[in-house]
Amino acid sequence: METITLNHCLVLNGILFTLGLLGVLLNRRHLLMVLIAVEVMLLSVNLNLVSFSYFLKDYAGQVFTVFILTVAAAEAAIGLAILTLYYKNHGTINVSSATTLKG
Amino acid sequence: MFLDFLFYVFATILLVSASFALFAINPVINVLSLILAMFYSAGIFVLLRAEYLAFTLIIIYVGAVAVLFLFVVMMLNIKKRSVKEVIQQFKTPLFLFGLLLMVEIVLLLLKAKNIIYHDELSHLAFESFDGVTNAHAIGQVLYTQYFLCFQLVGLILFVAMIGAIVLVYEKRTKVRKQNIKKQLLRTKKNSLQIVKFAPIVKNPEVE
Amino acid sequence: MFDLLISLAVFLPLAGFIVGSLFPERYKNNHAPLICTAFLGVSFVSTFLLAINLKFGQIHYTQLWTWFKIKNLRVDWGMLIDSLSLTMVLLVTFISTLVHIYSLGYMHNDHHKGKFFTLLSLFTFAMLLLVTAPNLLQLFVGWEGVGLASYLLIGFWYKKENPPTAAMKAFIVNRVGDVGLVAAIGFIFYIFSTVEFMPIFTKIAVSSYSKQTLHLFGNMPAFDLIGLCLLLAAMGKSAQFGLHTWLPDAMEGPTPVSALIHAATMVTAGIFLICRFSNLFELAPIAQIVMLIVGSVTALFAGYTALTQNDIKKVIAYSTCSQLGYMVMACAVSAYSVAIFHLVTHAFFKALLFLGAGSVIHAMSGEQDIRRMGGLHKSIPFTYIIMLIGSLAITGIPIFSGFFSKDAIIESLYNSHMPFSNAAFAIAIIVVILTAIYSWRLIFIIFHQEPHCDEQVSAHIHESPASMKIPLFILSIGAIFSGYIGKKCYLNEGLGFKWGNALMHIPLDHHNVPLFIKYLPLLISILGIMIAYVLYVTRRNIADYVMQKCSFLYKLSHNKFYIDELYDLVFVKPVKVLGLLLSKGDINIIDKFGPDGLASGIFKVSDCVKKTATGQVNHMILAFIFVLFLMFAYILCVPYLPIHLNFIGG
Numbered sequence: 001m002e003t004i005t006l007n008h009c010l011v012l013n014g015i016l017f018t019l020g021l022l023g024v025l026l027n028r029r030h031l032l033m034v035l036i037a038v039e040v041m042l043l044s045v046n047l048n049l050v051s052f053s054y055f056l057k058d059y060a061g062q063v064f065t066v067f068i069l070t071v072a073a074a075e076a077a078i079g080l081a082i083l084t085l086y087y088k089n090h091g092t093i094n095v096s097s098a099t100t101l102k103g
Numbered sequence: 104m105f106l107d108f109l110f111y112v113f114a115t116i117l118l119v120s121a122s123f124a125l126f127a128i129n130p131v132i133n134v135l136s137l138i139l140a141m142f143y144s145a146g147i148f149v150l151l152r153a154e155y156l157a158f159t160l161i162i163i164y165v166g167a168v169a170v171l172f173l174f175v176v177m178m179l180n181i182k183k184r185s186v187k188e189v190i191q192q193f194k195t196p197l198f199l200f201g202l203l204l205m206v207e208i209v210l211l212l213l214k215a216k217n218i219i220y221h222d223e224l225s226h227l228a229f230e231s232f233d234g235v236t237n238a239h240a241i242g243q244v245l246y247t248q249y250f251l252c253f254q255l256v257g258l259i260l261f262v263a264m265i266g267a268i269v270l271v272y273e274k275r276t277k278v279r280k281q282n283i284k285k286q287l288l289r290t291k292k293n294s295l296q297i298v299k300f301a302p303i304v305k306n307p308e309v310e
Numbered sequence: 311m312f313d314l315l316i317s318l319a320v321f322l323p324l325a326g327f328i329v330g331s332l333f334p335e336r337y338k339n340n341h342a343p344l345i346c347t348a349f350l351g352v353s354f355v356s357t358f359l360l361a362i363n364l365k366f367g368q369i370h371y372t373q374l375w376t377w378f379k380i381k382n383l384r385v386d387w388g389m390l391i392d393s394l395s396l397t398m399v400l401l402v403t404f405i406s407t408l409v410h411i412y413s414l415g416y417m418h419n420d421h422h423k424g425k426f427f428t429l430l431s432l433f434t435f436a437m438l439l440l441v442t443a444p445n446l447l448q449l450f451v452g453w454e455g456v457g458l459a460s461y462l463l464i465g466f467w468y469k470k471e472n473p474p475t476a477a478m479k480a481f482i483v484n485r486v487g488d489v490g491l492v493a494a495i496g497f498i499f500y501i502f503s504t505v506e507f508m509p510i511f512t513k514i515a516v517s518s519y520s521k522q523t524l525h526l527f528g529n530m531p532a533f534d535l536i537g538l539c540l541l542l543a544a545m546g547k548s549a550q551f552g553l554h555t556w557l558p559d560a561m562e563g564p565t566p567v568s569a570l571i572h573a574a575t576m577v578t579a580g581i582f583l584i585c586r587f588s589n590l591f592e593l594a595p596i597a598q599i600v601m602l603i604v605g606s607v608t609a610l611f612a613g614y615t616a617l618t619q620n621d622i623k624k625v626i627a628y629s630t631c632s633q634l635g636y637m638v639m640a641c642a643v644s645a646y647s648v649a650i651f652h653l654v655t656h657a658f659f660k661a662l663l664f665l666g667a668g669s670v671i672h673a674m675s676g677e678q679d680i681r682r683m684g685g686l687h688k689s690i691p692f693t694y695i696i697m698l699i700g701s702l703a704i705t706g707i708p709i710f711s712g713f714f715s716k717d718a719i720i721e722s723l724y725n726s727h728m729p730f731s732n733a734a735f736a737i738a739i740i741v742v743i744l745t746a747i748y749s750w751r752l753i754f755i756i757f758h759q760e761p762h763c764d765e766q767v768s769a770h771i772h773e774s775p776a777s778m779k780i781p782l783f784i785l786s787i788g789a790i791f792s793g794y795i796g797k798k799c800y801l802n803e804g805l806g807f808k809w810g811n812a813l814m815h816i817p818l819d820h821h822n823v824p825l826f827i828k829y830l831p832l833l834i835s836i837l838g839i840m841i842a843y844v845l846y847v848t849r850r851n852i853a854d855y856v857m858q859k860c861s862f863l864y865k866l867s868h869n870k871f872y873i874d875e876l877y878d879l880v881f882v883k884p885v886k887v888l889g890l891l892l893s894k895g896d897i898n899i900i901d902k903f904g905p906d907g908l909a910s911g912i913f914k915v916s917d918c919v920k921k922t923a924t925g926q927v928n929h930m931i932l933a934f935i936f937v938l939f940l941m942f943a944y945i946l947c948v949p950y951l952p953i954h955l956n957f958i959g960g
Contacts, residue, residue: 003107004106004107004110007212007213008110009151010212010213011209011212011213012114012117012118013212014205014208014209014211014212015118015205015208015209016117016118016121017208018201018204018205018208019118019121019122019125019205020121020125021201021204021935022125022198022201023124023125023126024928024931025197025201025928025931025932025935026125026192026195026197026198026201027928028188028192029184029188030130030181032130032133032172032175032176032179032181033125033133034927034928035172036124036125036133036134036137036172037125039137039164039168039169039172040121040124040125040137040140043121043140043141043144043164046144046156046160047144047147047148050148050151050153050156051151053151053153054151054152054153059240059241059243059244060244060249062153062156062237062240062241062244063241063244063245063249063252065153065156066156066159066241066245066256067252067256069156069159069160069163069164070163070256070259070260071256071259072164072168073163073164073167073168074259074260074262074263075263076168076171076172077168077171077263077267078263078266078267078270080171080172080174080175081266081267081270081271082270083175083179084175084178084179084271085270085271087179093179093181095926095928096926098925098926098927099924099925099926100925101923101924101925101926101927102923102924102925197932200936200939203939204935204938204939204942207939207942207943207946208942210946211942211945211946
């Protein structure tokens with residue numbers, strides 16, 4: 001990896017992260033998209049950490065990636081449980097029906 | 104040289120599949136593109152000499168989490184979106200804002216300088232970087248320096264498990280269960296009652 | 311003793327007002343009338359005692375207490391008794407007492423009669439304050455007080471449609487005249503450095519004052535300017551031409567009010583003011599010329615308009631206006647004592663006419679249109695005789711009071727050498743015949759034609775009760791005899807009466823007047839009576855013929871020369887438009903950018919803000935990311951900013 005510098009990895013991660021963000025913001029369909037977009041963002045974060053770890057020669061980055069993996073898994077599980085319950089209660093997972101915080 | 108080229112390929116496909124994961128029409132394609140993105144990011148991990156993490160990613164993320172997503176997609180019977188809807192998304196000013204944001208972040212990140220710093224703590228990591236496998240190296244750091252964090256993460260998982268169970272737990276009220284304690288504490292006095300009453304006199308004419 | 315008597319005389323009406331007003335509503339109607347009447351009776355008696363004991367020609371000053379003292383100006387409340395003010399006090403209390411007694415009968419069935427009596431007493435008090443004022447400021451207080459009482463009394467039946475408007479009109483037109491009075495007070499203070507009458511009158515004689523000029527529209531002689539301002543004030547109160555529009559509309563008030571205020575007392579306040587300043591007017595020739603013109607125009611105009619009016623009270627109101635014109639003409643030719651003489655006799659017979667008209671209205675159950683009356687001389691004989699006496703007095707038939715006073719005025723006009731006096735004399739003669747015609751027209755139509763009223767009303771025709779008859783009787787005596795007595799007192803200074811320093815009294819020169827001129831008014835009056843008889847009793851078709859042929863002249867007279875319409879166009883409408891413009895402007899411009907606009911703007915802003923709280927988490931995240939975006943933009947752009955920042959990013 002002669003010509004790949006930290007900046008390349010950072011740019012890639014930045015674009016990926018923003019894509020995930022856009023997925024959250026442009027979401028008009030159903031709540032599951034939010035979870036998938038969050039997974040994309042977490043993926044970009046992992047990539048970021050690992051690339052920093054490689055270029056700075058510090059293992060803390062990779063260790064933290066392990067943590068993030070764990071937490072992401074837990075969070076995905078709980079999120080899906082909540083989504084299922086929500087579906088059971090409301091009958092739909094449309095974004096436009098989740099407006100109890102309105103006003 | 105080849106590795107650079109590989110990096111670009113992986114990066115491109117990663118980005119494309121991430122876009123598909125977010126903007127595709129079919130929800131199943133969404134999840135499957137996510138899986139694809141994870142695979143190619145695992146590829147990048149390998150390029151960055153973090154092979155253990157790459158496979159952990161695949162096993163945990165793809166094998167457990169993404170499959171779970173797929174379960175939910177199938178269970179909740181999410182309908183396909185129409186192409187018009189997806190294209191409508193791109194016409195909003197929000198999308199432009201998002202593009203601007205992307206450009207901004209990229210510009211910011213391009214300003215980062217290639218720095219290497221030395222810390223007492225990372226001295227250990229620096230030396231053991233080239234000789235061992237990734238798993239070995241992570242283990243060396245994880246179970247010694249970040250031991251407390253490791254325990255805490257276990258606790259997080261535990262809490263997540265409890266949380267998941269609590270969310271779906273329904274107390275079933277109509278099921279009769281045995282209460283052993285009650286059974287054992289039963290005595291003759293509080294379960295039997297002897298009642299004396301006079302015999303019923305039959306009508307003599309019946310016989 | 312004099313202090314006590316005059317204090318009683320002036321303040322008993324005020325006591326009547328206060329005591330009467332303090333009664334709660336339930337008892338007011340029962341007790342207030344009698345109390346007010348009693349107080350006023352005592353007031354008159356004390357005035358009478360004062361008149362008997364006081365030597366006329368003297369001036370007696372009762373000082374009550376100091377109102378204010380600013381540097382060198384010291385203004386007191388007090389009562390100044392000299393011949394002029396004593397005459398007025400006697401007149402006012404006498405007529406007011408009679409009107410009170412009359413109102414006991416006339417307003418007997420009214421639901422608010424208690425309030426009526428208290429207001430009458432208030433008016434009397436204000437008028438007394440005016441005439442006994444030792445300085446201009448107390449006079450002004452009384453002036454405004456009578457204006458206020460007039461407003462309250464005209465609008466007494468405020469639930470009806472017309473009275474409130476008429477009351478406002480009276481007050482506002484009076485206000486226009488008050489501008490003159492205030493200006494005059496200012497000028498007088500500027501010239502004389504005092505507002506007390508005694509010092510002013512002593513200073514007037516000093517020539518250094520009369521030569522002074524005031525810098526208003528160029529250098530005007532001071533006395534002339536003051537005289538013109540006082541004339542403006544008198545025009546407002548005494549309904550001279552231009553500011554007369556309120557007097558006919560003031561007939562919306564009850565008849566006792568018309569009798570008291572608009573015949574005998576308030577409208578004479580203007581004449582009183584002019585006569586008070588007689589010393590000054592002597593040295594203000596321009597003002598006198600203007601006064602002459604104004605008076606003659608008023609007399610002519612009012613007399614002409616009275617010919618075609620169909621409401622009893624309006625006819626008598628225009629008659630009052632015309633006679634006031636006479637009084638002003640008399641003042642203009644320096645015959646102040648003649649003016650006061652005519653004022654007194656006019657008070658008697660005009661009050662008589664008004665109260666008699668009230669009696670007629672009472673008999674006709676509230677009908678005021680003369681075209682619906684007729685043939686009453688058999689049904690209400692007492693009222694008929696009263697009205698006859700009043701009309702005889704006003705047309706100047708010998709023995710009756712009007713003969714002496716009107717002839718005195720006409721003779722003074724003849725004798726005068728002022729620039730306009732010949733024309734004024736001619737106008738006065740014309741007005742004599744007009745007076746005769748309209749007065750007797752009234753008598754003939756009401757009492758001598760055939761009845762035009764409907765069954766219900768004619769069944770109810772009845773003579774007035776005793777409480778109304780007694781004042782009428784007393785007034786009729788006054789109308790008959792006040793002329794002869796008055797001539798002796800006022801003109802010839804006999805019977806112990808002296809003018810003293812109160813008035814500029816120039817005795818009439820009878821010998822210069824040819825016999826023909828002396829008897830001309832009488833002949834003209836009798837001619838007028840005969841014309842009225844022909845027109846309204848025997849050959850009625852002539853009246854209709856004239857009406858048709860000269861329809862323009864008829865319309866001019868009937869519609870009061872369209873003065874009301876003119877004022878409406880020139881003054882009322884523009885003010886209304888301006889008012890609407892300003893109020894709309896105020897609402898739309900100032901309020902819009904001020905409080906209201908701000909309040910509704912806040913509502914709009916909060917509505918917009920409310921729309922952002924959709925409850926969707928996406929949007930919340932968007933807000934969050936937006937701020938992040940701004941932060942990144944800031945960080946990116948800091949190096950390119952023209953200023954150097956010492957903190958974040960710099």
